[in-house]
Amino acid sequence: MATGATHGERQRPSFSLKERLEARSLATPFKAKLAAVYVLITIVLLLLFAYFEFDTAFMAEWLPYIAGGVPLTLIICVGGIILATALAVFGALGRLSKNPLAQGVANFYVSFIRGTPLLVQIFFVYFALPQLAFKEQTPTFLQPFLVYDITFAAILALGVNYGAYMSEIFRAGIQSVGYGQIEAAHALGMSAGQTTRRVVLPQAVRNIIPPTGNEFIAMLKDSSLVGLAGATELFYRAQSTGKAESRAYETLAVAALIYWGLTSIFSFFQKRLENKMGRGYVRELASHGH
Amino acid sequence: MRRTRLLALVSMLLLVVATACGGETTAGGGGSGGGGNDSGQAGKEGNDLLAVIKEKGVLTASTDAAYPPQSSRNSQGELEGFDIDVTNEIAKRLGVEVEYETPPFDAIVSGSWSSRWDLSVGSVTITPERQAVLMFTTPYYYTPASIAVHESNSDIQDIENDLDGATIGSCTACSYEDYLKGSLELTTGPVESVIDDSEIKIYDTDSTAIQDLALGDGVRTDAVISALPTLEQAIRDDVAIKIAGDPLFYEPLGVAIDKSAPEDPKAFFEEVDRIIKEMHSDGTLTEFSKKWYEGTDLTKKA
Numbered sequence: 086m087a088t089g090a091t092h093g094e095r096q097r098p099s100f101s102l103k104e105r106l107e108a109r110s111l112a113t114p115f116k117a118k119l120a121a122v123y124v125l126i127t128i129v130l131l132l133l134f135a136y137f138e139f140d141t142a143f144m145a146e147w148l149p150y151i152a153g154g155v156p157l158t159l160i161i162c163v164g165g166i167i168l169a170t171a172l173a174v175f176g177a178l179g180r181l182s183k184n185p186l187a188q189g190v191a192n193f194y195v196s197f198i199r200g201t202p203l204l205v206q207i208f209f210v211y212f213a214l215p216q217l218a219f220k221e222q223t224p225t226f227l228q229p230f231l232v233y234d235i236t237f238a239a240i241l242a243l244g245v246n247y248g249a250y251m252s253e254i255f256r257a258g259i260q261s262v263g264y265g266q267i268e269a270a271h272a273l274g275m276s277a278g279q280t281t282r283r284v285v286l287p288q289a290v291r292n293i294i295p296p297t298g299n300e301f302i303a304m305l306k307d308s309s310l311v312g313l314a315g316a317t318e319l320f321y322r323a324q325s326t327g328k329a330e331s332r333a334y335e336t337l338a339v340a341a342l343i344y345w346g347l348t349s350i351f352s353f354f355q356k357r358l359e360n361k362m363g364r365g366y367v368r369e370l371a372s373h374g375h
Numbered sequence: 376m377r378r379t380r381l382l383a384l385v386s387m388l389l390l391v392v393a394t395a396c397g398g399e400t401t402a403g404g405g406g407s408g409g410g411g412n413d414s415g416q417a418g419k420e421g422n423d424l425l426a427v428i429k430e431k432g433v434l435t436a437s438t439d440a441a442y443p444p445q446s447s448r449n450s451q452g453e454l455e456g457f458d459i460d461v462t463n464e465i466a467k468r469l470g471v472e473v474e475y476e477t478p479p480f481d482a483i484v485s486g487s488w489s490s491r492w493d494l495s496v497g498s499v500t501i502t503p504e505r506q507a508v509l510m511f512t513t514p515y516y517y518t519p520a521s522i523a524v525h526e527s528n529s530d531i532q533d534i535e536n537d538l539d540g541a542t543i544g545s546c547t548a549c550s551y552e553d554y555l556k557g558s559l560e561l562t563t564g565p566v567e568s569v570i571d572d573s574e575i576k577i578y579d580t581d582s583t584a585i586q587d588l589a590l591g592d593g594v595r596t597d598a599v600i601s602a603l604p605t606l607e608q609a610i611r612d613d614v615a616i617k618i619a620g621d622p623l624f625y626e627p628l629g630v631a632i633d634k635s636a637p638e639d640p641k642a643f644f645e646e647v648d649r650i651i652k653e654m655h656s657d658g659t660l661t662e663f664s665k666k667w668y669e670g671t672d673l674t675k676k677a
Contacts, residue, residue, distance in 0.1 A: 150452040169559050212482060215489030219637055228637070233490045235476070315478040325440050325477070329447035331589070336398040353383075 099246060109375050136225075137334075144335050147326055151339050154319035155347070161239045161308050161318065166301045168244025176252025177259060191252065195213050198249035204310050206246055211238040211314045239311035247300055254300070259291035298355035302348050309344070319343060424554030424636055425643035428493055434466045434473045437492040439480045441580050444608045445498045446668045456669040459516055461560050462496040466490060466632070468650045480580055481548035484509070488633040494647060499601065500550040502628040503560050510640065511629035512648040515660055515672040519622030520551060521603040522570075523585070525592035526615045534620035539571040541597040547577045550626055551600040559624075566624050589615045604668050627676070 089246060100108075110118075172194075179191025198206070210233065216222060218231035262285045270280040312321030323340030327333035414497040428434055438446045438458060445447035446456040454475055476492045483495045486508025497517065499510040509552070522538065524531050526596040545551040553559035560565045576596050585606065587595040603622055610616060619641045630651060632644050654660045660674040 133618060146450045150448065151451050153452055175398035181651070199570075215491065216487045219487070219635060220491055233476075233493065234491065282637065313479070315479060326448065328586070329611065330444050331582070331586055331612055333586065 092205070138340070139287070140332070140335055142178045143330075143332060144339055147336060148339055149328075151319065151322045151326065152282050152343055153338060154322040155315060155343065157236065157316065157318040158305065158347075161236060161243065161311060161316070162301060162304045164240035165243035165304055167307070168240060168249060169247035169300070169304075170297065172245065172248025173251035173255045177255030180256045194286060195249045195252050198246055203242070203246050203307060204313070207239065207242040207311055210242045211235060219260055229255060235311065235316040239308065239316050242311070243304055243308060247304055251297065251300055255289075255293055258289040258296075260373060261292050262288045291365070294362055295355070295359040298351070298358055302351050302355065303339055305347055305351065306344060309340075378549055386659070388451055392491070407565075411556060415549050420640040423642055424493065424638040425646055426641045427638050428469070428643065432556070434462075434494070435492040436466075436468060436473055436478060437464045437476045437483050437488075437495045438462070438497050439483070439580055440475075440477050441582050442480075442498070442605065443582070443605060443612075448467050453568045453618075457663055458496045459518075459662070460663045460667070461630075462494075464654060464663075465494075465496065465647060465650050468653070469646065472584060477493035480546060483631070484548050486633055487635055493636075493643070495631045497631070498628045499631045501551070501562055501629045502550060503562065504553075505631070506562075508634055509631040510634055510644050511631055512644070512651045514629050514676075515654070515657070516664060517625050517627050518673060518677055519603040519625050520554065520600060521606055521611075521622045522598050522600055522619045523588065523606045524619045525588055525596045526617045527590045528597075528617075528619075531598065531619050535569045535622075540573065540600060541570075542574045542576055542593075542595075543597040544576045544578055544587055544596040546581045546584060547579060554576065554623065555600065561624075561626060561646075563605050569623065573667045582609070585609045585616060587615060604673070607669070620647070625676075 176195055178192050180185040180195065182188050182191070215232045218228045223231070260307055264340055266284050266288065270284040275283065307322035310320060312318050312324065315321065323336040325334070328338035330336070380584060384420070402409065416607060438454065440446055440448055440454060440659075442456070444456050445458040449455055451566075462475075463473055478492075480497065483497055484499060484505055486505075496515070497509070499505070501514060505511070522534050522543075531541075544553055545555060550559055550561075552555075553576060554568050555570060555573050557568045561645070576584070578587070581599075581601040582605075584596065584599045585601065587601045589609075599616070600623070603618070606616065606618055630647055632640050632647065634640070651660075655674060661672050664671065664673045
């Protein structure tokens with residue numbers, strides 16, 4: 086036994102540094118390591134921040150004004166996503182329709198809008214349509230439908246643009262409902278409408294809602310483009326202040342942090358929604374306990 | 376059953392698509408950017424713009440809010456500057472409130488505002504080209520156009536010779552861009568450029584060009600052409616530039632009103648013009664100029 090002990094004592098110091106570090110690492114929970122990385126990133130960022138002498142007093146002074154663009158950003162995005170959802174329903178049904186007119190129009194809509202840049206669309210709605218409105222050949226009753234203030238133009242452009250992308254999401258969601266389900270519904274004597282309403286849509290919605298949340302978060306970021314047309318939303322406020330005050334880095338850093346905060350908040354809710362919607366699909370949830 | 380439902384859906388879809396993106400199909404032909412020469416007939420509707428503004432009680436003005444000391448926002452988000460003071464005074468004398476829109480400057484000078492704003496007190500240079508689409512009041516001030524270089528620059532002594540072939544920054548759709556191209560025409564006639572073969576670098580607004588210049592001598596641009604007061608304001612804000620040489624030319628700046636406004640702008644234009652003249656004679660404009668331009672009176676013709 087004594088020899089065994091000496092044997093053990095001799096061996097312990099012979100662990101290499103690498104081995105000892107590995108052992109220590111194994112003993113440390115992953116979450117603690119992750120936390121350490123975050124702390125490190127924060128320290129590095131703060132050091133850079135201090136090194137480049139970001140004027141925090143200036144940032145604090147302008148924060149309320151720049152953050153004052155958040156309500157408009159949210160109004161534009163909420164309006165945009167509602168319009169996009171409505172258009173996507175039509176777009177998806179049109180794409181799936183056996184009617185050539187419906188399918189043709191829907192195909193054109195999705196292809197054309199997805200094939201042109203969002204910024205071009207925003208500028209088209211805000212700058213080009215109003216110029217058409219007052220042409221001789223434009224009927225007077227159409228004029229109010231062609232001239233928008235920047236907020237409405239932004240909602241329209243973002244809604245139409247995202248509607249095209251979401252048409253594809255909705256179409257996939259509808260198609261993901263197994264054909265057997267539809268056959269079963271028919272076998273039970275349901276009409277086509279009943280099948281759609283009671284069988285297909287409830288199941289499709291479950292596939293559609295989570296990606297729609299993602300689209301909303303993407304739109305939060307894309308909405309910054311409407312600032313270029315003069316909407317006094319978050320990005321406009323940051324960049325125009327940056328120009329006027331010659332402080333592009335402070336103002337844009339403030340805007341970036343606010344966008345990040347917003348997307349983080351919505352991502353959190355999106356995640357919860359996704360979990361809730363997917364509950365019915367998750368098996369052996371309790372046994373594995375992620 | 377199914378068919379009718381589909382038909383209803385399709386017609387709704389068509390309607391939505393037609394109203395929402397109906398314009399897009401004509402994108403190639405219709406939206407030729409600045410083109411405002413079309414249908415300059417005012418007063419198509421027979422409504423009077425002045426009456427409409429007074430009835431609403433609101434004057435909508437457009438401004439480029441990144442153009443200090445003429446127009447910029449303070450940290451409370453309030454607009455301030457020489458142009459803003461003039462706008463507010465015009466509204467006050469019209470007896471109405473004022474609201475601001477902040478479209479890009481090139482959208483202001485290209486006309487065809489489609490009644491989204493009523494006037495622009497945006498330091499707009501009066502040129503015959505712009506007069507084709509806009510109506511200008513009597514100039515409310517005169518601004519010298521100058522060249523700035525990076526503060527470390529020592530090569531550019533004589534702007535008439537040393538800047539030939541240089542990269543020079545200018546705001547887009549500005550009189551300065553036309554000047555560098557040699558195509559600037561003021562109401563007094565063509566203005567000949569003393570700078571030859573410059574490579575023009577276009578920016579959305581003057582302050583962006585100035586900040587690019589401040590990055591270093593020749594880093595992104597060799598020089599910037601802008602209004603002297605704007606350059607001087609940047610220097611006061613510790614931007615690393617300096618003025619080179621004497622002003623190149625003086626330009627008269629007027630309040631702009633859209634010629635093709637859907638409501639007849641004639642009476643409105645005359646009223647604003649009268650107010651500007653009144654503000655000249657009662658010293659209001661001089662007072663504003665001294666307030667924003669370090670005691671200089673820019674309201675008299677140079």
